[in-house]
Amino acid sequence: MVFSIARKELKSMFASPMGWIILALLMFAFGTYYLNGVNNYFEVMSGSIRPAERYGVTQFVGQTVYGVASFIMLFAVPLLSMRLISEERRSQTMPFLFSAPLSLTEIVVGKFLGLVLFLAILVLYIAIMLSTLNIWSDIDFGYVIANSVGLLLLVASFSALGLYFSSLTSQPIVAGILSFIALFVLMILDRFFAGDPTNIMSHLSLMKHFQSFAGGLIDTADIAYFALFIITFLTLTIRRLDADRLRG
Amino acid sequence: MDNLTVEAIELTRLYGGRAAVSDVSFNLAKGQVLGFLGPNGAGKSTTMKMLTGNLAPSAGSVKICGIDMMESPKEAKALIGYLPEMRPLYKEFTVDEYLTIAARLHKVSSKHIKKAVESAKERCGLSHMSKRLIENLSNGYQQRVGIAQAIIHNPMVVILDEPTVGLDPIQIRDIRALIKEIGQEHSVIVSTHILPEVEMVCDHVQIIDKGKLVFNGGIDVLKRQRIGNKLLLGFKQPPTESALLQIPGIAEVEHVDGMVRVRFTEGSNPNEAIVEASVKEGWGLYQIAPDQTSLEDVFVQLTYQEAVPVEEKAA
Numbered sequence: 001m002v003f004s005i006a007r008k009e010l011k012s013m014f015a016s017p018m019g020w021i022i023l024a025l026l027m028f029a030f031g032t033y034y035l036n037g038v039n040n041y042f043e044v045m046s047g048s049i050r051p052a053e054r055y056g057v058t059q060f061v062g063q064t065v066y067g068v069a070s071f072i073m074l075f076a077v078p079l080l081s082m083r084l085i086s087e088e089r090r091s092q093t094m095p096f097l098f099s100a101p102l103s104l105t106e107i108v109v110g111k112f113l114g115l116v117l118f119l120a121i122l123v124l125y126i127a128i129m130l131s132t133l134n135i136w137s138d139i140d141f142g143y144v145i146a147n148s149v150g151l152l153l154l155v156a157s158f159s160a161l162g163l164y165f166s167s168l169t170s171q172p173i174v175a176g177i178l179s180f181i182a183l184f185v186l187m188i189l190d191r192f193f194a195g196d197p198t199n200i201m202s203h204l205s206l207m208k209h210f211q212s213f214a215g216g217l218i219d220t221a222d223i224a225y226f227a228l229f230i231i232t233f234l235t236l237t238i239r240r241l242d243a244d245r246l247r248g
Numbered sequence: 249m250d251n252l253t254v255e256a257i258e259l260t261r262l263y264g265g266r267a268a269v270s271d272v273s274f275n276l277a278k279g280q281v282l283g284f285l286g287p288n289g290a291g292k293s294t295t296m297k298m299l300t301g302n303l304a305p306s307a308g309s310v311k312i313c314g315i316d317m318m319e320s321p322k323e324a325k326a327l328i329g330y331l332p333e334m335r336p337l338y339k340e341f342t343v344d345e346y347l348t349i350a351a352r353l354h355k356v357s358s359k360h361i362k363k364a365v366e367s368a369k370e371r372c373g374l375s376h377m378s379k380r381l382i383e384n385l386s387n388g389y390q391q392r393v394g395i396a397q398a399i400i401h402n403p404m405v406v407i408l409d410e411p412t413v414g415l416d417p418i419q420i421r422d423i424r425a426l427i428k429e430i431g432q433e434h435s436v437i438v439s440t441h442i443l444p445e446v447e448m449v450c451d452h453v454q455i456i457d458k459g460k461l462v463f464n465g466g467i468d469v470l471k472r473q474r475i476g477n478k479l480l481l482g483f484k485q486p487p488t489e490s491a492l493l494q495i496p497g498i499a500e501v502e503h504v505d506g507m508v509r510v511r512f513t514e515g516s517n518p519n520e521a522i523v524e525a526s527v528k529e530g531w532g533l534y535q536i537a538p539d540q541t542s543l544e545d546v547f548v549q550l551t552y553q554e555a556v557p558v559e560e561k562a563a
Contacts, residue, residue: 004353005353007352008349008352012340015345091339092334092335093338094336095297095332095334098301098302099330100325100350100354101321101322102322102325103321103322245303246304
């Protein structure tokens with residue numbers, strides 16, 4: 001049943017031009033950065049004479065592309081997640097889901113999954129794009145996989161938070177702005193506490209946990225952080241919707 | 249007992265201390281069509297939301313075919329088809345896409361989805377609209393899609409909140425026929441504020457006012473209330489009241505806008521006597537018809553009858 005909802009969400013994403021446009025624009029942006037990365041690689045590497053300064057093309061191009069991807073997703077995800085629940089509230093279609101034989105958990109997880117699947121298209125696209133380097137070079141697939149996993153977990157966390165803010169209001173724009181601000185704060189939290197790396201607040205930063213994936217390291221502690229982050233916001237969303245049913 | 253499809257037991261819903269619905273209890277058996285009447289804000293929609301599990305009751309419980317809505321909502325909801333007051337349509341989809349989603353969410357097995365969609369479209373007269381975007385359909389057709397969505401999984405109980413609002417007379421007739429047809433195998437609850445509609449499709453009526461059930465009974469009881477023992481007469485040369493009162497059976501005479509309204513005693517049938525007298529005396533009778541009270545009158549009567557004992561208690 002979760003998949004029925006996810007399918008419905010995906011379908012509605014592609015039923016309007018919105019989904020296609022966002023997909024096209026983002027792919028254009030990632031493609032541009034990929035090209036720039038490849039071009040710059042030769043310039044930079046021919047300038048660095050000592051072997052210690054040289055490093056692989058995967059890391060060089062990957063850094064650029066994944067760096068910009070995580071930043072662009074910060075804008076893209078709230079745009080996509082804002083309408084998930086608030087749009088249904090506004091057009092009064094919630095009763096359609098509530099009176100179907102579905103639990104609230106299935107509805108929320110289904111919607112979350114629908115969005116993550118949509119974003120997974122982008123993650124997959126980036127991975128395939130980087131893999132094309134393999135044609136004339138020998139690339140580090142481990143690095144690409146670690147980055148893909150990291151990016152997927154990052155956008156999944158964005159989506160969970162966006163879904164929660166979407167459940168708070170019936171104005172998609174308000175939901176979008178609120179989730180953008182919240183994500184932005186969470187992203188740069190570690191910059192605020194850069195002077196004191198042991199500070200507990202800096203551990204809450206999404207970016208800090210993405211860093212190890214960006215370096216090619218899959219750390220279970222970071223996976224646990226993202227999983228907890230997602231579960232927390234999905235639970236909050238379910239509780240919010242349950243309150244609707246109880247309070248009316 | 250096995251025949252009961254809907255059991256509402258002392259349903260109460262409070263909104264910030266104010267009771268929108270209080271102590272509403274009723275049963276509905278298989279094959280019955282229940283009409284739900286009431287003025288605006290009486291609690292019709294709130295009751296329906298509670299029946300369908302969209303709203304948790306503050307007290308009381310709902311059972312669908314013996315399954316408790318609070319304890320096992322999934323099983324209970326699978327037996328219900330619901331069309332809320334505001335049509336829950338995803339306007340970016342075509343009719344086919346939307347109905348397929350509805351069928352899938354209501355756990356119609358994937359083999360039967362196509363068939364279910366086709367039959368729902370056919371029953372609601374939507375077959376030629378399959379590929380149209382819901383957004384581009386007229387109000388009436390959108391309403392039909394809403395109804396199709398509610399019956400797609402062949403539910404035991406169909407709950408329709410004001411299904412004929414915004415439809416043209418021909419569509420209204422079709423929808424009423426459809427409701428009657430569904431009502432033969434399943435149970436239907438229809439809310440409305442059009443009394444003739446209730447008379448046409450329902451065999452059971454409930455009137456709710458200020459959150460309380462004020463009338464619950466068969467349609468014939470309501471019909472009797474509505475028609476009453478009154479005749480409306482039109483005379484070219486109106487006779488005197490006493491002349492009319494001499495006709496056996498007539499108990500009361502009243503003048504209204506150039507017409508005469510007479511009330512006759514229960515069981516008597518003075519129509520023929522009035523015509524005869526008119527011919528004999530030359531009153532020039534040009535109209536004789538049963539005087540039907542409007543919904544408002546029946547409504548006022550019913551709410552008034554119920555209000556009296558309350559006042560007595562207060563005094």
